[in-house]
Amino acid sequence: MKPLVSVEHFSKSYGEIRAVRDLSFSVRRGELFGLIGPDGAGKTTTMRTLVTLLRPDEGTVTVDGMDVRKQLKAIRAITGYMPQRFSLYPDLSVEQNLRFFAELFSVPRNELTDRMQRLYRFSRLEEFSTRLAGRLSGGMKQKLALSCTLIHDPVLLVLDEPTTGVDPVSRSEFWEILRELREQGVTIVVSTPYMDEAMKCDRIVIMHSGVALAHGTPGELINSMRLPMYALDERDLVMNFSRIEAASGVRSVQSFGDSLHITTDEDIDEDRLSAALEQTLDRPVRLRRIAPSLEDVFIALIEQGTEHAE
Amino acid sequence: MRRRLMAIIRKEFIHIFRDWRTLLIIILMPILMIVLYGYAITLDMRNIVFGVIDDARTPDSRALVDAFAENGFFRTLPRDVRRNEMESLFMRRDVHMVLVIPEDFSADLTQNRSAVVQLIIDASDSNVGTFVGNYAEQVLGIYNQRMNHAVPALFEIAPRIFYNPDMNSTNFFVPGLVALILMLISALLTSIAITREKETGTMEQILVSPVHAREIVLGKVLPYVLLGLVNAALILLSAWILFDVPVRGSLALLGLLSLVYVFVALSFGLMISTVARTQLIAMFGTLMATILPTIMLSGFIFPIASMPELLRWIANVLPATYFLIIIRAIMLKGVGSAELWPQALILSGIGTLLLTAATRRFRMRLE
CATH class of the missing domain: 3.40.1710.10 (abc type-2 transporter like domain)
Structure with missing residues (x-):
């Protein structure tokens, strides 16, 4: 089966700024797909292009076989898009917002009540139906925005950082809803800077400064990092950071809370590393071999990426 | 088509009525202006x-x-x-x-x-x-x-002044004020209505629906036509109550042609909104583009016939120029549609042109 979304060699610039360079990925039907990366990675540009709000400078972007350059209306009819910023009408009530978008998407009138009931059920917004959208809490706003993008039963859902600025409880609730939607067969493309959310995606593409660094399932990406990794519980982290970094065999050091994660060159084993560190720090150290997290992979990829760029 | 248009119109009305403070300003400002201008702008001297x-x-x-x-x-x-x-x-x-x-x-x-x-x-x-x-x-x-009745005059001039026998300058200014205020308020309404959606990001959300540019544009214009008409009526009513300014011609004709004029002004506001990115820019642009030309060049105060040729050219494309002819003729002379159709036609032409241009310039993308 052909993928629902296909992005091939997509590039986009704003004047001098090259927002996305030569990006390629595809999203299969029914998949929960993540665009992962920090601010300025090009996630929003990519998503706006998917929903036909921007025109690609180079490359081909298609949704359900339709070109985003040409078939605006047809793509817009089957797509639901939630911009990063809350973009509903704050002076309209919850129900008025829902009805407005239902009308814009020509939802059949006899189905409207049914659909609204269904959306109310998962968003639990029914008791707030007469409340003005501007007076909702952050989490409720996001759920209303999601409901509005779902009102026309889209085939593809594009969500730009839906959980940024939302409290942790609402965040996990929101992802619960996304998983339910995926069960129902909706294809979802979601962007996030959070690695724990990236782990919940079926497949991801990791982006940085407009370039795709890697793609695959989160598991694949973690396994692809074959470099050994050790945790060092070190109290004087800041003071010794650069000395540890300079120790022989050490490839990179990252601080994670109370500990440092050290990646080493491939030919270095645990004993040699601890020997090197003991020599550098002039005292015994306790190393733990650990499996890298997605965040480690991400940081390693970015470092590799910048090395390549240089 | 009709469903999406109706949805936008309905939504626009909700905006208008929910924001009652702005509504109050929109309704009270013209009355306030007519009181201020009506008393201040007078070329008569007494005492x-x-x-x-x-x-x-x-x-x-x-x-x-x-x-x-x-x-x-x-x-x-x-x-x-x-x-x-x-x-x-x-x-x-x-x-x-x-x-x-x-x-x-x-x-x-x-x-x-x-x-x-x-x-x-x-x-x-x-x-x-x-x-x-x-x-x-x-x-x-x-x-x-x-x-000196002893010396008979050789000839005698017996002037009779028509249409405004007292040479009352309020009668002269109020129609001009109606033209100015309607242009200003209407253009402001639409230029702000669209840039507000751009600024708050709601435009981005509407655009990803299968909506057409003409639906958005018309949906923004139609509700405000009504508001503009209410404004026109209030201005005329207060001019009549406060200054005894008459409407000698047909009120219905005046209403109809005011409608055409409001439509032109709203379309002009739309045109501005396709250029302006923020509400502030839209507001200043509209103020600049409406107040000065309407006051100085439309014949509101200075007769167009005595302007240099370049300014006459500008005057000839100003909607207010034609509306002033219309409204003065109806209010003071009691002229009917038989004489005013050329002006009405020109106004409709300008309005259609502006609306078409605004629709074509309307970006269905974010760039």
Whole structure:
């Protein structure tokens, strides 16, 4: 089966700024797909292009076989898009917002009540139906925005950082809803800077400064990092950071809370590393071999990426 | 098509009525403006205070002073003025004019020599000075005729002033104000309505629906047409109540053509919103593009016929120029549709052009 979304060699610039360079990925039907990366990675540009709000400078972007350059209306009819910023009408009530978008998407009138009931059920917004959208809490706003993008039963859902600025409880609730939607067969493309959310995606593409660094399932990406990794519980982290970094065999050091994660060159084993560190720090150290997290992979990829760029 | 359009119109009405403060401003501002302008912009002068230095002190000289005092425009300083205090009277702005009647005034009159009186006029405001001079000349003319019936005039000019017999400048200005206020408010309404959606990001959300540019544009214009009409009615009503400005022609025709004019102004606002990114820019742009040209170039105050050619060209593309002809004709002359169709046609043309241009310029993408 052909993928629902296909992005091939997509590039986009704003004047001098090259927002996305030569990006390629595809999203299969029914998949929960993540665009992962920090601010300025090009996630929003990519998503706006998917929903036909921007025109690609180079490359081909298609949704359900339709070109985003040409078939605006047809793509817009089957797509639901939630911009990063809350973009509903704050002076309209919850129900008025829902009805407005239902009308814009020509939802059949006899189905409207049914659909609204269904959306109310998962968003639990029914008791707030007469409340003005501007007076909702952050989490409720996001759920209303999601409901509005779902009102026309889209085939593809594009969500730009839906959980940024939302409290942790609402965040996990929101992802619960996304998983339910995926069960129902909706294809979802979601962007996030959070690695724990990236782990919940079926497949991801990791982006940085407009370039795709890697793609695959989160598991694949973690396994692809074959470099050994050790945790060092070190109290004087800041003071010794650069000395540890300079120790022989050490490839990179990252601080994670109370500990440092050290990646080493491939030919270095645990004993040699601890020997090197003991020599550098002039005292015994306790190393733990650990499996890298997605965040480690991400940081390693970015470092590799910048090395390549240089 | 119709469903999406109706949805946008309905939503726009919710915005309008939920934001009652703005609504109140939209409704009260024109009335406030008409009160302010109506009282402030007046070219009439009344109560011109003048002092008298009467060296003649005869019944003739007193008759001359009375001729001034009786017509309602002049008021005598209730005492005689001495020569040496004249300057300080002008300085303190106690008088606008001093009338000096020489000692041999009556003697000259009776001996059929031409009698000379002197008028000293404060022209520090040249406009006021001119008015005072003109009025005084007329008064003197009347007095001359009265005293000199012995000499028959060679011919007599008997002017009759039509349509505004009192030369009341409120009657002249109120139609202009209607044109100005309708243009300003209507253009502001639409230019802000669209840029607000751009600024708050809601435009991005609407655009990803299968909506058409013409649905968004029309959906923004139609609700405000109604608001503009309400405005027009309020302005005319307050002009009638406060200043007795008449509507001699058909109210229905005036309403219909005001509708056309409001439509032009709203489309103009839309045009601005396709260029402006923020509400602030839209607001300043609209203010600049409507107030000055409408006041200076549309014939509101200065006659177009006396403008240099370049400005006449600009005047000829201003919607207000045509609406002013229409509204003055209907209100003051009672003219009907038979005479006004060319202006109505031109206005509709400008409106259609602007709306089409705004729709075509409307970006269905974010770039």
